[in-house]
Each structure stands twice: as C-alpha cells, then as structure tokens.
Amino acid sequence: MNKSFQKISSFILAGLVLLSTVSFTVEKHYCGRILVDIAIFSEAKGCGMETMDHNSDQNEMIKKSCCKDEIIVVEGQDDLKISLDKIDVPQQVFLVAFVSSYFDFFNLPDKNNVIFKKYSPPDLVVDFHVLHEVFLI
Numbered sequence: 001m002n003k004s005f006q007k008i009s010s011f012i013l014a015g016l017v018l019l020s021t022v023s024f025t026v027e028k029h030y031c032g033r034i035l036v037d038i039a040i041f042s043e044a045k046g047c048g049m050e051t052m053d054h055n056s057d058q059n060e061m062i063k064k065s066c067c068k069d070e071i072i073v074v075e076g077q078d079d080l081k082i083s084l085d086k087i088d089v090p091q092q093v094f095l096v097a098f099v100s101s102y103f104d105f106f107n108l109p110d111k112n113n114v115i116f117k118k119y120s121p122p123d124l125v126v127d128f129h130v131l132h133e134v135f136l137i
Contacts, residue, residue, distance in 0.1 A: 020076065020077050021076045021077050022076050023073070023074055023075045023076035024040060024041055024073075024074050025040070025041065025071065025072070025073050025074070026038065026039070026040050026071075026072040026074070027039045027040075027042070027043060027044040027069065027070070027071050027072075028044060028069070028070040028071075028072075029044040029045065029046055029047065029067065029068075029069055029070075030067065030068045030069075030070065031047040031049055031066060031067050032066045032067075044069065046067065047067060049065070049066060049067050
C-alpha cells in the first residue's frame, strides 16, 4: 500500500511539474459570432471569408471583415530551469565537493565481502593467555 501510494504520488507530481513548465497557444477563428475552428499548437483554419477582397471598383465603401481571430498564449514557468552559467566557479567547486562527499558518506561496505572464505585458522597448540596468566577482568 505504501509503495503504491508513493509511486502514484510521484507520477502525479512529475506530471504536474511537466504541465506547469510547458507553454502552448490556443487559436480560435470566428466568422461573425460563430466559432469555426479551434487549434492548439498550430494556426486555426479560416472560413474563407477573410481572403475575399471587400474593396471593389464600383463601390468605394470599405466593408468591415466579419472574421475575427482570437489567440490565447499560455506561458509555462521558466523558474525551474537552473543554468550552470548562473553559478560562479567557487560555488561549482563547492557543489561538486559536497555531492561527492555526500555520496561517499552513505556508501556502505558490502556485508558479504569475505576475503578468506575457505581459510581456517591453525590449531591452538598452547593457550598463551593461560600460559602467561593474562586475563581480562
């Protein structure tokens, strides 16, 4: 339960960070008051009325176009991008030294590291502690 909750929450947070940093554009094309096309990441297709020439030789009056384009730009965050150009040389040296010492601090030796696995000590001929009468009290 705890592992699955941790995995689900990490995926949700990763998706949230990804969605907050992505920027995109939504473009809408209206012909009069009717929405004709919506496009995300591209240009909206027109209805064909915006290409007509409203200026004719017989009529000097210029008609107002009935088409309207609405563009919505959603900017993502740029605060999450850290560049090494903004960190000066002493800070870079400290960062490298700190990270290497931090990982070496938690580097634990292997428990199964036995050099002399098949070595048996020699038989005890004389017990030197008893012979020299040296005892720990």
